[in-house]
Amino acid sequence: MTMDELTEYMMGKGLAKFRAKQVYEWMHKHFIFDASLMTNLSNADREKIKDDLPVIEEETRLVSKKDGTIKFLMKMPDGQMIETVFMRYHHGNSVCISSQAGCRMGCRFCASTIGGLVRNLEPSEMLYQVYHAMKATGERVSNIVIMGTGEPLDNYDNVLRFIDLITSENGYNLSERSITLSSCGLVPKIRELADRKLQITFALSLHATTDEERRSLMPVAERYNLKETLEACRYYFDVTGRRLTFEYSLVRGVNDSEDHARRLSALIRGMNAHVNLIPVNPVEERKYKGTASAEVEKFKNILEKNRINVTIRKGMGSDIDAACGQLRRKYGKIQEKS
Numbered sequence: 552m553t554m555d556e557l558t559e560y561m562m563g564k565g566l567a568k569f570r571a572k573q574v575y576e577w578m579h580k581h582f583i584f585d586a587s588l589m590t591n592l593s594n595a596d597r598e599k600i601k602d603d604l605p606v607i608e609e610e611t612r613l614v615s616k617k618d619g620t621i622k623f624l625m626k627m628p629d630g631q632m633i634e635t636v637f638m639r640y641h642h643g644n645s646v647c648i649s650s651q652a653g654c655r656m657g658c659r660f661c662a663s664t665i666g667g668l669v670r671n672l673e674p675s676e677m678l679y680q681v682y683h684a685m686k687a688t689g690e691r692v693s694n695i696v697i698m699g700t701g702e703p704l705d706n707y708d709n710v711l712r713f714i715d716l717i718t719s720e721n722g723y724n725l726s727e728r729s730i731t732l733s734s735c736g737l738v739p740k741i742r743e744l745a746d747r748k749l750q751i752t753f754a755l756s757l758h759a760t761t762d763e764e765r766r767s768l769m770p771v772a773e774r775y776n777l778k779e780t781l782e783a784c785r786y787y788f789d790v791t792g793r794r795l796t797f798e799y800s801l802v803r804g805v806n807d808s809e810d811h812a813r814r815l816s817a818l819i820r821g822m823n824a825h826v827n828l829i830p831v832n833p834v835e836e837r838k839y840k841g842t843a844s845a846e847v848e849k850f851k852n853i854l855e856k857n858r859i860n861v862t863i864r865k866g867m868g869s870d871i872d873a874a875c876g877q878l879r880r881k882y883g884k885i886q887e888k889s
């Protein structure tokens with residue numbers, strides 16, 4: 552709820568108007584969602600609101616011994632498990648959140664989609680992932696990437712409401728520029744998002760340089776070809792003025808040759824864009840393997856020669872199943888067995 556909505560809700564429950572500000576602060580400044588801990592409310596007032604607050608719990612967490620990355624498995628009010636990753640970079644802490652339980656996009660290199668889409672996450676469930684990471688670590692978060700399980704533009708209204716809430720000046724007040732939304736390329740929604748003129752970073756999961764290859768990796772490419780997808784990205788830049796990011800997962804022997812690097816350069820030349828190369832994490836259920844680091848460097852050099860702005864994504868938490876969907880799946884299997 553926004554502050555106005557919360558005020559209306561509180562008054563509807565018979566609480567004084569000023570209580571809304573207190574409850575809002577508990578949630579958005581102290582990250583407390585449990586009414587029994589809201590100590591400046593009377594017991595009677597706590598009773599009136601306690602059943603409407605989301606009960607989200609940490610089920611388990613894995614901490615990387617390599618870089619301190621933490622992966623949380625969170626249990627939603629209906630028992631759905633979702634993953635959130637907290638990463639420490641030199642420029643600040645970043646949280647990667649999930650926007651759906653499961654995903655129906657079917658990208659072949661991804662573990663999150665194997666069981667299909669279960670449901671969309673509520674804005675509160677996305678907020679809580681960020682807040683829980685801060686509460687658990689005692690550290691502030693300066694960047695949010697909506698890049699975990701789910702296709703954010705397939706849960707458009709809830710994701711936009713989440714962005715609205717986390718950037719609200721009454722709440723955590725994060726700058727829009729500190730948020731990256733990553734999509735596999737739902738073209739009409741990219742255009743709709745552009746028209747909202749938010750200052751968030753838009754990242755497209757590109758992963759291929761021809762329609763045929765993209766179709767073999769990502770079923771979404773059956774619906775939208777590369778030309779119209781890149782045109783939508785150009786539109787996003789024209790309307791918002793925000794530099795684009797192209798995510799390119801390198802899959803060994805599939806899309807990581809020198810020809811691919813040259814074709815990729817040609818595709819996006821002249822766009823105000825940045826390429827993020829991601830050596831894929833191997834997924835047990837998929838046959839895809841990551842590209843060796845010398846080959847990744849070679850790929851990067853070709854892009855640079857073509858004056859494309861490029862970085863290699865640092866593999867965070869590779870020892871803790873940090874690739875999207877892997878912990879959630881593993882947990883599901885453990886539950887099935889027991």
Ligand code: SF4
Nearest residue numbers: 654656658661664701
């Ligand atoms: S990569 Fe993203 S959009 Fe594709 S299946 Fe996985 S979660 Fe869904």
